[in-house]
Amino acid sequence: MVQSLNYLKETASQTAGPYVHIGLAPGAAGFDIYRKELGHDIAGPNAKGERITVTGIVYDGIGAPIKDILIETWQANADGVYPGAGDVEEGFVGWGRAISDFDTGRFTFETVKPGRVMGRNGKLMAPHISLWLVARGINLGLSTRMYFSDEADANAEDQVLNLVGPPERRSTMIASRDGSTYTFDIRVQGDNETVFLDV
Amino acid sequence: MTAELFQRDRVWQPPAYTPNYKSSVNRSPNLAPLSLEMTQSELTAPRFGHDVIDPIDCDLIRNYAKTGDPIGERIIVHGRVLDENGRPVPHTLVEVWQANAGGRYRHKNDTYFAPIDPNFGGCGRVLSDAEGRYMFRTIKPGAYPFRNWINSWRPAHIHISVFGPAFAQRLITQMYFEGDPLIPKCAIINAIPDQRAIDGLVAALDLNETIPLDTIAYKFDIVLRGQRSTFFENRPEGN
Ligand SMILES: [Fe+3]
Numbered sequence A: 001m002v003q004s005l006n007y008l009k010e011t012a013s014q015t016a017g018p019y020v021h022i023g024l025a026p027g028a029a030g031f032d033i034y035r036k037e038l039g040h041d042i043a044g045p046n047a048k049g050e051r052i053t054v055t056g057i058v059y060d061g062i063g064a065p066i067k068d069i070l071i072e073t074w075q076a077n078a079d080g081v082y083p084g085a086g087d088v089e090e091g092f093v094g095w096g097r098a099i100s101d102f103d104t105g106r107f108t109f110e111t112v113k114p115g116r117v118m119g120r121n122g123k124l125m126a127p128h129i130s131l132w133l134v135a136r137g138i139n140l141g142l143s144t145r146m147y148f149s150d151e152a153d154a155n156a157e158d159q160v161l162n163l164v165g166p167p168e169r170r171s172t173m174i175a176s177r178d179g180s181t182y183t184f185d186i187r188v189q190g191d192n193e194t195v196f197l198d199v
Numbered sequence B: 001m002t003a004e005l006f007q008r009d010r011v012w013q014p015p016a017y018t019p020n021y022k023s024s025v026n027r028s029p030n031l032a033p034l035s036l037e038m039t040q041s042e043l044t045a046p047r048f049g050h051d052v053i054d055p056i057d058c059d060l061i062r063n064y065a066k067t068g069d070p071i072g073e074r075i076i077v078h079g080r081v082l083d084e085n086g087r088p089v090p091h092t093l094v095e096v097w098q099a100n101a102g103g104r105y106r107h108k109n110d111t112y113f114a115p116i117d118p119n120f121g122g123c124g125r126v127l128s129d130a131e132g133r134y135m136f137r138t139i140k141p142g143a144y145p146f147r148n149w150i151n152s153w154r155p156a157h158i159h160i161s162v163f164g165p166a167f168a169q170r171l172i173t174q175m176y177f178e179g180d181p182l183i184p185k186c187a188i189i190n191a192i193p194d195q196r197a198i199d200g201l202v203a204a205l206d207l208n209e210t211i212p213l214d215t216i217a218y219k220f221d222i223v224l225r226g227q228r229s230t231f232f233e234n235r236p237e238g239n
Helices: A020-024 A152-156 A167-173 B195-199
Strands: A051-059 A070-074 A095-099 A106-112 A128-134 A142-148 A174-178 A181-183 B074-083 B093-097 B123-127 B133-139 B144-146 B152-154 B157-162 B171-177 B202-205 B216-219 B222-224
Touching: A020 A070, A020 B093, A020 B123, A020 B157, A070 A106, A095 A106, A142 A167, A167 A174, B093 B133, B123 B133, B157 B222, B171 B222
Parallel strands: A051 A181, A142 A174, B074 B216, B074 B222, B171 B202
Antiparallel strands: A051 A106, A070 A095, A070 A128, A128 A142, A174 A181, B074 B133, B093 B123, B093 B157, B144 B152, B157 B171, B202 B216
């Protein structure tokens, strides 16, 4: 016999279900309850950097939009600093909640384009936004990153993108730019399936 | 930024594809996830404070009441947010949502014919204290049917969302109630392969924390991924 390690086990995940909005975005569920709902303002009024809009649709395995998806976003500011890791602009939260439209499935959020953040072993990562997806039918939240199509040089040396084998798969993590809007569709299953991360 | 986290146990956690829970069939990736060494993007997380979270937010009996108290058994749900080292996770955001006593959600997409309770919103939020403790007051939710097999029922449950100091600790789960006979029948619960992990989702009746003649209590601890205690050479900052 040996000593017990005495670690606890992580609480098991369960689906957020179709009514996740009640808890995390009650306005979308159809009622008003809190003084301030969280997750609506990622960058705040004082953030430096370029103001951008991100929009997309999350598709299921038969190509149908997932109309009840809730996406949380997490990013550094334009200087590549995460809140809690250094000083950021007053009002910069870096985190948001994007909810798909119940009729179309389209999600949209506004933020500033993040800067490059130091990755492992002293190498800069390409600008990216971390995404976490929950919905009915998703037993454990799905993690991915959204990179930017106009950052080809940074993307080419990004440690995470370079872990993805085939270039076609890498492209599932890169949003395409049109003006100040980036389009990022996510395919949860099947053809052109988005790369999800075991973080 | 936190220390690196313990690897998530993907055998303990429910897999993505669990066909007995039909909604997972078209919403589960076919391909294996890409395993990452952690960086700042995973080891930082948003912080929330009392500037946005109000004391009333954790009282579901009162936070939406219009003409009186909601119908149902008055309950306290309390416990601690811990990590896998057994350390408390202080000052972290815990959000909950649930059906009313009849099993009906206040949601524009819920069409179940149990009535809406005019005095019950069904959501709450609270920050854990310095020792990781949290507490809600609410009413016990009812069971409800859901479209899975033609006769599938959810046991009474409260949905719980927790943050932790690293975004890779982000967790959503559901809390069930000791003694509910629907628990072993539920396809969503049975997505979890390990019975010990299921047992960890069942809150215990806690007579020590009831308010006599007023409110019954259940205790539910939440465990987030642990943080490593030591940094080695290959640390996320580099050199
Ligand atoms: Fe539910």
